[in-house]
Amino acid sequence: AQSVTQPDIHITVSEGASLELRCNYSYGATPYLFWYVQSPGQGLQLLLKYFSGDTLVQGIKGFEAEFKRSQSSFNLRKPSVHWSDAAEYFCAVAPYNTDKLIFGTGTRLQVFP
Amino acid sequence: DSGVTQTPKHLITATGQRVTLRCSPRSGDLSVYWYQQSLDQGLQFLIQYYNGEERAKGNILERFSAQQFPDLHSELNLSSLELGDSALYFCASGSNYGYTFGSGTRLTVV
Numbered sequence: 001a002q003s004v005t006q007p008d009i010h011i012t013v014s015e016g017a018s019l020e021l022r023c024n025y026s027y028g029a030t031p032y033l034f035w036y037v038q039s040p041g042q043g044l045q046l047l048l049k050y051f052s053g054d055t056l057v058q059g060i061k062g063f064e065a066e067f068k069r070s071q072s073s074f075n076l077r078k079p080s081v082h083w084s085d086a087a088e089y090f091c092a093v094a095p096y097n098t099d100k101l102i103f104g105t106g107t108r109l110q111v112f113p
Numbered sequence: 114d115s116g117v118t119q120t121p122k123h124l125i126t127a128t129g130q131r132v133t134l135r136c137s138p139r140s141g142d143l144s145v146y147w148y149q150q151s152l153d154q155g156l157q158f159l160i161q162y163y164n165g166e167e168r169a170k171g172n173i174l175e176r177f178s179a180q181q182f183p184d185l186h187s188e189l190n191l192s193s194l195e196l197g198d199s200a201l202y203f204c205a206s207g208s209n210y211g212y213t214f215g216s217g218t219r220l221t222v223v
Contacts (some may be wrong), residue, residue: 037211043214092156099146101156
């Protein structure tokens with residue numbers, strides 16, 4: 001079955017520490033891949049996206065993600081987390097030839113000073 | 114401001130009632146998507162409209178319907194509301210190259 005898995009429900013890091021949020025997908029062909037961030041009471045903001053080409057993509061707010069076809073993964077990283085990064089992060093895929101997004105269950109990031 | 118406008122921001126209504134949620138897409142976007150976010154189901158795709166026509170359907174209940182008008186704004190109609198319909202309803206516009214979400218309508222059914 002087609003699915004998007006974010007295995008970490010909740011992650012806590014100290015400000016200034018590095019961050020990696022995991023995302024795995026299960027689809028026949030490589031879908032379009034996205035990371036969105038949702039702050040409390042807000043809508044979803046697109047951080048970055050991957051369609052093809054260079055497997056390391058840069059996004060806004062200092063985030064990057066790496067697509068690994070062999071692992072069906074698209075993990076989100078940030079070298080140094082800021083307190084303002086505390087939010088919920090969603091990985092999403094757009095299966096081939098569709099416009100809809102399939103979202104993972106989200107990872108809630110908490111940042112300690 | 115994302116450019117996608119949703120009204121109202123909050124809605125409280127009783128079971129059995131009907132409500133209408135409104136969405137104005139970003140200027141130039143022909144597609145509108147509706148999503149429901151709830152604690153138990155997460156973010157679920159409901160329906161997509163493209164230039165007034167239904168393009169794709171997801172996990173949308175028969176009690177729910179949507180339409181897109183000639184000016185491209187869209188409305189999501191929810192009827193015979195149940196407690197379980199309480200959720201955040203998002204509208205988005207754009208394409209699968211990364212669409213833009215509105216700030217949502219929080220529906221509480223009491």
